Amino acid sequence: MTDTTNERTGRMRDYCYLFVMLFATWLMLTSSLQWQELTTGALISVVLAIYLGKTYASLGMPPLSVKRIGYFIAYLAILFVEVMRANFDVACIVLHPKLPIKPGIVAVKTDLKQDVAKMILANSITLTPGTFTLDIIGDTLLVHWIVVKSEDGEEAARLISGRFEKYLKAVFA
Amino acid sequence: MVRVVAGTIVSGIGVFFLLVGSLGVFRMPDVYNRLQAGTKCTTLGAFLAMVGVGIIEPQWFWKTLVIALFILVTNPVSNHAIGRASKKCGVPLCDRSVVDVTESLKEYEDRS
Numbered sequence: 001m002t003d004t005t006n007e008r009t010g011r012m013r014d015y016c017y018l019f020v021m022l023f024a025t026w027l028m029l030t031s032s033l034q035w036q037e038l039t040t041g042a043l044i045s046v047v048l049a050i051y052l053g054k055t056y057a058s059l060g061m062p063p064l065s066v067k068r069i070g071y072f073i074a075y076l077a078i079l080f081v082e083v084m085r086a087n088f089d090v091a092c093i094v095l096h097p098k099l100p101i102k103p104g105i106v107a108v109k110t111d112l113k114q115d116v117a118k119m120i121l122a123n124s125i126t127l128t129p130g131t132f133t134l135d136i137i138g139d140t141l142l143v144h145w146i147v148v149k150s151e152d153g154e155e156a157a158r159l160i161s162g163r164f165e166k167y168l169k170a171v172f173a
Numbered sequence: 174m175v176r177v178v179a180g181t182i183v184s185g186i187g188v189f190f191l192l193v194g195s196l197g198v199f200r201m202p203d204v205y206n207r208l209q210a211g212t213k214c215t216t217l218g219a220f221l222a223m224v225g226v227g228i229i230e231p232q233w234f235w236k237t238l239v240i241a242l243f244i245l246v247t248n249p250v251s252n253h254a255i256g257r258a259s260k261k262c263g264v265p266l267c268d269r270s271v272v273d274v275t276e277s278l279k280e281y282e283d284r285s
Contacts, residue, residue, distance in 0.1 A: 126249035
């Protein structure tokens, strides 16, 4: 009995999250608060939320909590700083007359379990220039690195994904 | 006035990164390094260029932010897809490469 109730509230929760996200996107795209716009947006969001609810539930996103949102915001801040810093690195490499590259493909192990978490980690690695994720096999990420600083798996993991993984683990715990 | 200056500066930084990215596509030796320069710098470049436009025209700000976020989410995916397809087709790494773990994986048997 409690199981089915939990499942049902869980599903309602997924629909609500999806609705809020769709409606927020609609608000951003129309940038208007007229009631006609709002009603149309709400109706379309409800229809899409019902239609896409199963797909969203199968992603296995964790329920919201203050702690998770806090860690996610911290993660976004770190990601932004890294993206800026590392973009300057690549700009320096490209503009350097001797082109100081030392490319290679290294394997990086991750402790993250959920597919969504792995995807976010892989995209973060790709967004920070100097590294991009070539493939994910099980819990191993194949990463192309423009300046290989370490060929050892653990050291490479610490340098490439260590900064993000701590926060993502807290978000998806 | 302040808005226009601020927006122009942000867009200008974005354009600089787009320039560096396209320069990198010419200078890098193989497909993987070209991807590095070609997608990373353009992600930040396009992001800043869009946000800059949004700052100059405040009524477009949320729309440009949505476009910028879509770029931020989809660009790494395309980068990953091209890189993976190249590796699976057996495109070799350049001579200066120091390590390639895919040589020992059965998923990436040499097909070149």
